[in-house]
Amino acid sequence: MHTDGCPHLEHFKSNDGLKTFRIIHAIFVVCSTTEARKTKVENNYCHVCKRIGPLLHACMQCVFFGCHKHIREHTRNLKHNFAIDLGYGQIHCTPCDDYIYDMEVDRVAMNNKLGAGRCRKRLFNWTFWEVTSEDKDILKYNPKRICITPESTIGLRGLLNLGSTCFMNCIVQALMHTPLLRDYFLSERHRCKGNAGTCLVCEVSKLFQEFYKGARVPLALHELLHLIWTHAKYLAGYEQQDAHEFFMATLNVLHNHCKDEVNPVENKALHNNHENVKCMCIIDQIFTGGLQSDVVCQNCNGVSTTIDPIWDFSLDLGPVTFGGRPPSSLIDCLERFTRAEDLGLDAKIMCSNCKSYQVSTKQLTMKTLPIVVTFHLKRFQHSKEIEKKISTLISFPEMLDMTPFMSRPRILDPIPSDNRYSLFAVINHLGNSINAGHYTAYVRQQRDYWYKCDDHVITRANLKEVLDSEGYLLFYHKHILGYD
Secondary structure, three states, X not given: OOOOOOHHHHHHHOOOHHHHHHHHHHHHHHOOOHHHHHHHHHHOOOOOOOOOOOOOEEEOOOOOEEOHHHHHHHHHHHOOOEEEEOOOOOEEEOOOOEEEOOHHHHHHHHHHHHHOHHHHHXXXXXXXXXXXXXXXXXXXXXXXXXXXXXXXXXXXXXXXXXXXXXXXXXXXXXXXXXXXXXXXXXXXXXXXOOOOOOOHHHHHHHHHHHHOOOOOOOXXXXXXXXXXXXXXXXXXXXXXXXXXXXXHHHHHHHHHHHHHHOXXXXXXXXXXXXXXXXXXXXXXXXXXXXXXXXXXXXXXXXXEEEEXXXXXXXXXXXXXXXXXXXXXXXXXXXXXXXXOEEOOHHHOEEEOOOOEEEOEEEEEEEEEOOOEEEEEEEOEEEOOOOEEEOOOOOEOOOEEEOHHHEOOOOOOOOOOOOOEEEEEEEEEEEOOOOXXXXXXXXXXXXXXXXXXXXXXXXXXXXXXXXXXXXXOEEEEEEOOOOOO
């Protein structure tokens, strides 16, 4: 299927299909009037099994309401091509066997939402909550709260697979369980300066509200997917994508949106006082570290040092030399990543001291560590002849000390920093190709509880299952946060 639309939908639209969608969406999805809400209550059940949601759909070519199972049977048996999900307003195409996106349909849905006063107030005019005397009375006489206990599932939501979108679902699960990112968005710190419906940060903010409000019905991320397609066009399409590539694209788009919220005067002053300082947006504060590269001239021992921002570590898994031993643990990978490398005779570097090209060595170390450090285990090898997946077992710990991989300070700090990290999310790839297979995620809920996220299915897991998994992306959070 192409990103420019579904061919079956084009024919449907030519026969007043948009009018049909507008009516069903206004009455059963947005519920813009009292009469619409009454109509939805009277019809909001499956005509076969009589169940009331979730995942209830309405046929767009006859009067029929069905659950996820029976709407598929109905449209297939009667050759009715389209059904609309009454929870999110998505259109499902039976011949394509997939949910579809269309710009005209999206415009109709947005107009319906904007026309509903309650929806416009809730979605587009966010303001900080200022406690009034009435609010205080409500809190005083209604002591019951949403409370997170060891058995609580608040923060756990399944995500519908919209057709090979497991790569997106697992990245969203990891971001939703990143502690400081969660705290930022749940405190409503984001102030949007863009147009409604075009800001990825607004969409992520809405997702955090959905995840942590206590509901359990699986979510559909069609709006997030569309925004990613809009801002990172190379990811657009219905085929399987690389979860790591999606993660980096998401961070980049979020960073570009969030950096506009930083006080420009404060940010400029900070850059004037410190070299190689990172941006003060929430994305860089959490995910950005400083990678130090030291190039040493083998003739005069002169050192050329550069420091670059880094969002993740991409770690090679293949053998260093033909017949050599490949790494078997995350520690092996990091030791290899930070080991001094002889650049050889074919890659001589201009030495500023010798004033000539000299044989040199290069070593990478961490100058500064981010709050969240992400490791990308490079399991996919690409060449002109073949694409291969490295399924070597790489062990990784629950607690990781990054001190051995730090740059040596010029002046020793009398109080050494604590560089311990704890694992909070793992993303796995099942299959033999980057263009096929399936992604799942393990996430840590609270402190010691782990859950496996397989699209809309969330199941309890234990630490052994997590540590025994193959591992493609590993997310670690700093154990103790210090002041800069």
